[in-house]
Structure formats: structure tokens, C-alpha cells
Amino acid sequence: MECSGPDTGHDFFVPVETEIKLQFLEDLGDRAFRSALRNAVGPVIPRCLRRHLVSTYYDTGTRDLAARNCTLRLRRVGDARTQTLKIPMKAVSGKNIGLQTYHEFESPADGQRPDLSQLAVSNKVIAWLRQCEPALKPVFTTDIRRTIWLVQQNVSQIELAWDRGDIQAEGRVEPVNELELELKSGSRSDLLDLAASLVEHLPVRLGDATKAERGDALAHDQDPVAVRSSALHLPGKTPISDAFRRCVADCIGQMRANERGIRAGGNPEAVHQFRVALRRLRAVISTCRDIVDEDVYAHWQADLRWAHQAFGRARDLDVLAGATLAPLQRQLPEDRDIAAFAQLVAETREQAHRQARSAIEEKRYTLVLLDIAQRLDAADWGRRSAAATAALPAREFAVARLQRRFKKVRNLSEKWSRLTAAERHRLRIHVKKLRYMTNSFASLFPTRVTRYFQQGLERLQDVLGALNDAWVGRQYVQDLTGVAIGSGSLTETAALRLRALFAGWHRRGIADCDQQFDTAWRAFAAQRRFWKT
Incomplete structure (x- = not known):
């Protein structure tokens, strides 16, 4: 059975749960945890409560609840039983960045199965649930030992829960060791402040999935998948300040959606999509620099540049291995020098992926996400002197910046054959930024014209990206064959032969890109500029 899904809007008051999850990077004993907690919240720690929570999560065979992020x-x-239904709330700077906000419906439960008639939900929601009810079945269970403190943070009361236990599904078990911060009263800003303080003093990172999401993945034995960006819809009269918040949250949402794939390892596409999201985020912040506070801009860009650099080597080596080395190995399967070089590339590539995995577990990465979340939530990121500009309609703001970026692309593209390597690199950056700007603001303009422009721009970026990959690949071959000579895995003669072989391969690729660029540029230049319609 497949359910059509609820309209989760409500015309009456319902409880709202707002929380942040922090996952431990290593086991921590009670004494060490209490010591760190004192540093984070103050010397006086409130008395704690301890509970043993055993929960069974339900869904249909077609996963109708999970598909809508409902629990x-x-x-x-x-001896007490309760049943809980959670329906996610839509928030611009919410779950994408770390805050999880739900409508929460709870009631006592008498039997061994949920009794949906006891939930005080709207008629639309109960109709959807009753449609699903015949197909509901247990999917997974959690067995959690929870320690709870009620913490005062400025004007807010926050429940801090340390959960230790496991998730069990289909004979598979996944451990749980996390902190859950739930806002009981007060401001979300205080919740984010407490989370940042805990990150400073504990070996934790921002959680990337709820227990329900982790349990669903475990039950269906799902490996994390790479997540591409999706179309962003901006309402027609959106002010640029609101468009900025939405775009930033959307970029971080894509970054965070790829974190699990990066941590799992063996997923080059997750690394690539994380970098795409990170570049999109930096481009959005750069595009809106005129309305962003100077100190905030400098802080965000410095931390995001660091993260981008931490992932650069992994992506470059993925491209070298997949786009250059693999085809050569297929053509020369018996070549021992290529095999020895491939082994070195594989080892270097794994080191680079470990560096990338380490970066998303660094405090610096978690803290910049929390800082962005807090500033977006509190509207504490803008430049005061640019209040009038920030209030402009996003479309009006976008037109001038799209035209300015297009001119930079056009001026360099028309001189393509005479450009130096540095100028071609600069052109690639302009094209990339124009594409990210176009994708961010596309929904504000006519769909058909915008789509054709996007397709031409994507082709142009693909050609320039392939050209850049060839240049970067040549440098990696030069450097890694030098390492191989030093380690004795290649002789100097073998290294020189490989350099010549790869240089020939890359020269052919560069020549192809030269020809393809002229065609791609002519096709793109012929497209109407959608912001002039």
C-alpha cells in the first residue's frame, strides 16, 4: 500500500520540538564527560536523571513515513508506554544546518501497537495516518540508556541528554553515543550557543542523522549515497536578504547530506558533491558580499576556504585515477610501470580521503556551521550600512550581478586562443561562479529561457573543467613519479617514460578541449540572457 501523504499544516496549537544532536567521535567515561561539561556550562552541574528507553519505530512496507521525514x-x-508522531517543520536555517524542528504529538499507549486515534492531530493528518495504518509494521528498535540534565543557558532552559545504546534492525546493530540538546523554553540562539560550547570542550561533531533516519537506513541495509543539488525555489518578491539565507541553507544542506558518504569511505562522488556544495556556498557569500558584515564575511570565507582545501587533493586524485589512469591501464594491462604507479596513486588517494574525512570531524568545521546557523537564525550577519540594498527584491539584485559576471566571461572567452594558462584558469572560475549564481536565482526568471542558458553554461564549464583536470593531472604525475623514484618503486628511466606517456595523454585531452571550447562558447553566446527578458 502506498499513502498519498499529509498536508502537515495545522490550524491549532501543537507542541514543537527543537533540538540539536552532537555525535561523539570517541568513547568518553562519566568522569571525563562531567569535567568537560563543567567547562562548557559552568562549575555547578544540575542533578541528573537516568532513564532506560526502549523504542520501536513503525512504517509501512513502502516507507511512506520515512519518505516524508515523519516518525x-x-x-x-x-512500565509506562507512550506513542509519538513527529512531523518536520519547514525552516530556512533549520535541519539543513543542524537544527531539527518538529511538530511533536504524544499520548499514552496501552497496547503493543500504536493507537492512532489517541493522537491529537489535525483531520488531514489523521486521515493520512489511517490510510497508512493497515500497512504499519515494526521496522527497527532502539535501546538507549539516557542521562538527562536540565541546563540554564542565559534566558533559556535546555534539556541535555546523553544517549548511549544501540539501534537494532534485521539482525544488524549500530551503536549510539550522542548528545541531544532540546530547547524547552527560550531562544534558539541560546541552544546554538550551548552546542558551540560543548563542541569546544568535548570530542563531538554535529549529528548528520536522527535515530529514525539511521534506523531506517540500517533496516534497509542502505549505504550512504552522494547527493546532488536540487532546484531552489525563491518566491517572486523575495528580498535579497531572505534569498541569501535560503541559498546558504540549501548549500549547507547538500554539504551535510554528503557527510555520511564521506565518512563511510569509498564514495568519490560524495566527496565531489560536497566540494560542489562548498563552492556554491562560497560563491553565494561572495555574490552577496555587499550586504554581509565585513568581519562575518572574512570569518566565514577563511573557514570555508580551509575546508575546500582539505578536500581538493582527494578530488584531484579521484579524477586522475578515474579519468586518466584507468583508461591507460585498460589499454596497457601488462605494463608493470603503470601498475606500480597506480598502486602509489591508490595509496596517496586513500591518504587524501582520510584527510577529507578528518576535516569534517574537526571542531573548526562544526563551529563554522553552528556560527552560520546562529547568524542566519538571528539575522545577525548583515552589514548595517547596506540595509537598503538587503531589502531589494532578489531579482533586481541578481540582474546587475549576473550581467557583471557575464561580461567577465565574455571578455575572456572572445580572446580564448590568446589566453595564458592563468587567464584560462580565471575564466573557469568566472564561468563556475556565473553558473552557481544562475542556479541560485533561476526560479526568479522565465523557466524556458533560463534552462537553455543553464545548459549552455554547464557545457562550457564541463570543457573548462576537463582542461583544468588535464593540467592538474600533469602536475600530480610529475610530483608522484618523483616520490616513486625516491621510494625505489620506480627507476628514473621508468618515471621519465611514464611522464612522457601521461603528457601525451594530457596533450591530447587539452587539444580536444581547445576545439570543444570554441563550439561550446559559440552555442552559449547565442543564448538569450535570461535576466534581460
Whole structure:
């Protein structure tokens, strides 16, 4: 059975749960944790409560609840049972960046299955649930030992819960060791402040999935997948300040969606899509620099540049291995020098991926995400002297910047055959930024014209990207064959032969790109500039 899904809007008051999850990077004993907690929240720690929570999560065979990010669970605490339905709220700077906000419906439960009639939900939601009810079945369970402190943070009361236990599904088990910060009263800003303080003093990172999401993936034995960006819709009269917040949250959402694939390893596409999202984010912040506070801009760009550099080597080596080395190995399968070089590339590539995995577990990465979340939530990122500009309609703001970036692309593209390597690199950056700007603001303009422009721009970026990959690949071959000579895995003669072989391969690729660029540029230049319609 497949359910059509609810309209989760409500015309009456319902409880709202707002929380942040922090996952431990290493086991921590009670004494060490309490010491760190004192540093984070102050010397006086409130008395704690301890509970043993055993929960069963339900869904249909076609995963209708999970598909809509809804959760239905039956929880036992001692002899008492409660049932809870969670429906996500839409928020610009919410779950994408770390805050998880839900409508939460809870009621006592008497039996071994949820009794949906006891949930005080709207008629639309209950109709959807009753449609799903015949197909509901247990999917996974969690067994959690929870320690709870009620912490005062400025004007806010926050429940800090340390959860240790496991998720069990289909004979598979995944450990749980995380902190859950739930805002009981007060401001989201205080919640984010406490989270940042805990990150400073504990070996934790921002959680990338709820227990429900982790349990669903475990039950269906799903490996993390790479997540591409999706179309962003901006309402027609959106002011640029609101468009900025939406674009930033969308970019971070794509980054965070690829974190699990990066941590799992063996997923080059997740690394690539993370870098794409990171470049999109930096481009959005750069495009809106005139309305962003100077100190905020400098801080965000410095931390995001660091993260981008941490992932650069992994992506470059993925391209070298997949686009150059693999085809050569297929053509020369018996070549021992290529095989020895391939082994060195594989080892270097794994080191680069470990560096990338390490970067997303660094405090610096988590803290910049929390800082962005807090500033977006509190509208504390703007330049005061640019308030009038920030209030402009996003479309009006975008037109001038799209035209300015297009002119830079056109001026360099028309001199393509005479450009130096540095100028071609600069052109690639302009094309990339124009594409990210176009994708961010596309929904504000006529769809058909915009789509053709995007397609031409994508082709142009592909050609320039392939050209850049060839140049970067040549440098990596030069450097790595030097390492191989030093380690004794290649002789100097073999290294020189490989350099010549790869140089020939890359020269052919560069020549192809030269020819393809002229065609791609003519096709793109013929497209109407959608912001002039």
C-alpha cells in the first residue's frame, strides 16, 4: 500500500520540538564527560536523571513515513508506554544546518501497537495516518540508556541528554553515543550557543542523522549515497536578504547530506558533491558580499576556504585515477610501470580521503556551521550600512550581478586562443561562479529561457573543467613519479617514460578541449540572457 501523504499544516496549537544532536567521535567515561561539561556550562552541574528507553519505530512496507521525514514510535520507559508522531517543520536555517524542528504529538499507549486515534492531530493528518495504518509494521528498535540534565543557558532552559545504546534492525546493530540538546523554553540562539560550547570542550561533531533516519537506513541495509543539488525555489518578491539565507541553507544542506558518504569511505562522488556544495556556498557569500558584515564575511570565507582545501587533493586524485589512469591501464594491462604507479596513486588517494574525512570531524568545521546557523537564525550577519540594498527584491539584485559576471566571461572567452594558462584558469572560475549564481536565482526568471542558458553554461564549464583536470593531472604525475623514484618503486628511466606517456595523454585531452571550447562558447553566446527578458 502506498499513502498519498499529509498536508502537515495545522490550524491549532501543537507542541514543537527543537533540538540539536552532537555525535561523539570517541568513547568518553562519566568522569571525563562531567569535567568537560563543567567547562562548557559552568562549575555547578544540575542533578541528573537516568532513564532506560526502549523504542520501536513503525512504517509501512513502502516507507511512506520515512519518505516524508515523519516518525512514529512506541516507547517503553519502565512500565509506562507512550506513542509519538513527529512531523518536520519547514525552516530556512533549520535541519539543513543542524537544527531539527518538529511538530511533536504524544499520548499514552496501552497496547503493543500504536493507537492512532489517541493522537491529537489535525483531520488531514489523521486521515493520512489511517490510510497508512493497515500497512504499519515494526521496522527497527532502539535501546538507549539516557542521562538527562536540565541546563540554564542565559534566558533559556535546555534539556541535555546523553544517549548511549544501540539501534537494532534485521539482525544488524549500530551503536549510539550522542548528545541531544532540546530547547524547552527560550531562544534558539541560546541552544546554538550551548552546542558551540560543548563542541569546544568535548570530542563531538554535529549529528548528520536522527535515530529514525539511521534506523531506517540500517533496516534497509542502505549505504550512504552522494547527493546532488536540487532546484531552489525563491518566491517572486523575495528580498535579497531572505534569498541569501535560503541559498546558504540549501548549500549547507547538500554539504551535510554528503557527510555520511564521506565518512563511510569509498564514495568519490560524495566527496565531489560536497566540494560542489562548498563552492556554491562560497560563491553565494561572495555574490552577496555587499550586504554581509565585513568581519562575518572574512570569518566565514577563511573557514570555508580551509575546508575546500582539505578536500581538493582527494578530488584531484579521484579524477586522475578515474579519468586518466584507468583508461591507460585498460589499454596497457601488462605494463608493470603503470601498475606500480597506480598502486602509489591508490595509496596517496586513500591518504587524501582520510584527510577529507578528518576535516569534517574537526571542531573548526562544526563551529563554522553552528556560527552560520546562529547568524542566519538571528539575522545577525548583515552589514548595517547596506540595509537598503538587503531589502531589494532578489531579482533586481541578481540582474546587475549576473550581467557583471557575464561580461567577465565574455571578455575572456572572445580572446580564448590568446589566453595564458592563468587567464584560462580565471575564466573557469568566472564561468563556475556565473553558473552557481544562475542556479541560485533561476526560479526568479522565465523557466524556458533560463534552462537553455543553464545548459549552455554547464557545457562550457564541463570543457573548462576537463582542461583544468588535464593540467592538474600533469602536475600530480610529475610530483608522484618523483616520490616513486625516491621510494625505489620506480627507476628514473621508468618515471621519465611514464611522464612522457601521461603528457601525451594530457596533450591530447587539452587539444580536444581547445576545439570543444570554441563550439561550446559559440552555442552559449547565442543564448538569450535570461535576466534581460
